Amino acid sequence: MSAAPDVVVHPTKQALADAAAARLLVALVDAVADRGVAHVSMTGGSMGSEIVRSLAAQPAVDALDWDRVHVWWGDERYLPAGDQDRNDTQNDEAGLARLPLRPEHVHRVPGPDTTASAEEAAAAYAGTLRAEGGGAFDVMVLGVGPDGHVASLFPHHTAAATTGALTVAVHDSPKPPPDRVSLTVECLERSREVWFLVAGSDKADAVRRGTTGSPFAETPAAHVHGTERTVWLLDRDAATDLG
Numbered sequence: 001m002s003a004a005p006d007v008v009v010h011p012t013k014q015a016l017a018d019a020a021a022a023r024l025l026v027a028l029v030d031a032v033a034d035r036g037v038a039h040v041s042m043t044g045g046s047m048g049s050e051i052v053r054s055l056a057a058q059p060a061v062d063a064l065d066w067d068r069v070h071v072w073w074g075d076e077r078y079l080p081a082g083d084q085d086r087n088d089t090q091n092d093e094a095g096l097a098r099l100p101l102r103p104e105h106v107h108r109v110p111g112p113d114t115t116a117s118a119e120e121a122a123a124a125y126a127g128t129l130r131a132e133g134g135g136a137f138d139v140m141v142l143g144v145g146p147d148g149h150v151a152s153l154f155p156h157h158t159a160a161a162t163t164g165a166l167t168v169a170v171h172d173s174p175k176p177p178p179d180r181v182s183l184t185v186e187c188l189e190r191s192r193e194v195w196f197l198v199a200g201s202d203k204a205d206a207v208r209r210g211t212t213g214s215p216f217a218e219t220p221a222a223h224v225h226g227t228e229r230t231v232w233l234l235d236r237d238a239a240t241d242l243g
């Protein structure tokens with residue numbers, strides 16, 4: 001049984017993004033100091049880009065040896081490289097492209113410009129994870145949808161329950177675009193720490209369900225835990241339904 005998640009509440013969405021970015025910078029510095037390498041998985045959505053924007057603006061951003069950092073994504077929309085609706089494109093534009101990362105350490109999910117299907121892209125990403133993943137992520141940064149989805153694992157969706165695999169192709173996503181590639185729960189949990197970044201009153205019910213063990217089919221986010229720590233980083237609006 002995983003330990004209960006920690007919950008940290010910040011006054012505003014911007015304060016949440018700034019505090020989470022500072023937390024991430026320190027976590028990556030510590031990972032490099034401890035193991036000589038850091039693996040972080042980023043996310044899409046508004047919070048996914050806001051933490052990148054704040055990270056790139058951190059005063060101590062140069063304290064990290066970015067040469068030793070690997071970047072992954074918890075999910076990706078199955079769209080051509082550079083498409084404006086891809087998570088990596090949005091993260092790049094928010095500031096990821098300005099960080100001195102090694103391009104070969106930025107592991108982008110293939111799109112239809114280089115693969116024939118989301119299934120092929122998922123298999124290729126799983127191969128990269130096995131070849132370069134270092135065995136575990138240090139930090140898994142995740143957003144949460146109002147329905148309790150995490151990455152592209154949606155309530156009552158067949159792909160969400162996938163086991164025995166690191167990645168899964170997702171079709172008919174209730175959140176557009178319809179075709180995606182997602183890490184599975186098993187892969188998301190191959191992380192020392194799992195951080196849920198959640199802002200806005202429209203997420204308050206999902207946060208309540210996610211932090212109180214709602215059934216997996218209803219709230220996939222409630223069933224993703226880090227091996228060492230799980231923390232919900234919230235703004236005040238997203239925390240309104242917590243006791």
Ligand SMILES: O=C(O)[C@H](O)[C@@H](O)[C@H](O)[C@H](O)COP(=O)(O)O
Nearest residue numbers: 044045046047143144145150151
């Ligand atoms: O591809 C995606 O859409 C994201 O990875 C998705 O999982 C996102 O993180 C949540 O939907 C929350 O998005 P917001 O932070 O914008 O609400």
